[in-house]
Amino acid sequence: MSVRCDGFVFDLDGTVYLGEAALPGSVDGIAELRRRGKRVLFVSNKPLEPRTNYAAKLTRLGIPTSPADVITSGYVLGHYLAHHQPSLRYYVIGEEALRAELRGHGLTVLDEFADQDPKEVIDPTGIDAVIVAFDRTLDYRKLNTAYQALMRGAWFYATNGDKTCPMPGGAIPDAGGTIAALETMTGRRLQLLAGKPSTLTMEVALDRLGLPAERCMMVGDRLETDIAMGQNAGMLTAVALSGVSTRADVARMAVPPTFAIERLSELPALVE
């Protein structure tokens, strides 16, 4: 079976690389797709690093990539808000890279001061929207500031909803628990999620590719995020069995991905 496909969206961890090493076949596979004129984009749920870092890492691993060809959950959220709510004042539970990303989209991000009294909050009446993200500097003051603003009706957004972030030898807490904590405290529900599995990520990706969904393929290792998101967007999908999913997982799916591959170098032969 061969399908028409002109654009590819690749998940990174477990699909293109694992830790600091490119997965077998990914360098050759992506090079061959590009040689045949296919558009290639990379997507990460992590808002911890700027797009330049992901581009530099891919380039270092043998996949020359410009920052414009990488989207993160922070980028997706900034892009969306810059188009829909450009003049709000945003309070961010997140790290500096995310604040810089949002400011780069022209958004007003309220400042945090590391030496501030942990019992003090930023004046919540000056906050129009709260953005929750992966934040390894999370503390009581941030939770309290967000709580006070949300109780006064601020918008409630998040970059990504992952419960944990895989690390060598285990995992560390991600944004999911912070979102759940604020939902519990306020009785409110998150109003917008930018990262996978939100369709917002795919809308931004397809916009960047400049191609219709049916001529693009989402390639990733997670069925419940990468593949579900691609299917919801009406894209072709390929699960890379190099990460968290197995053939047995794929066999249990009601709607299986278009392709299941062991390595990305199989992709060029599957498309025209």
Ligand SMILES: [Mg+2]
């Ligand atoms: Mg992955």
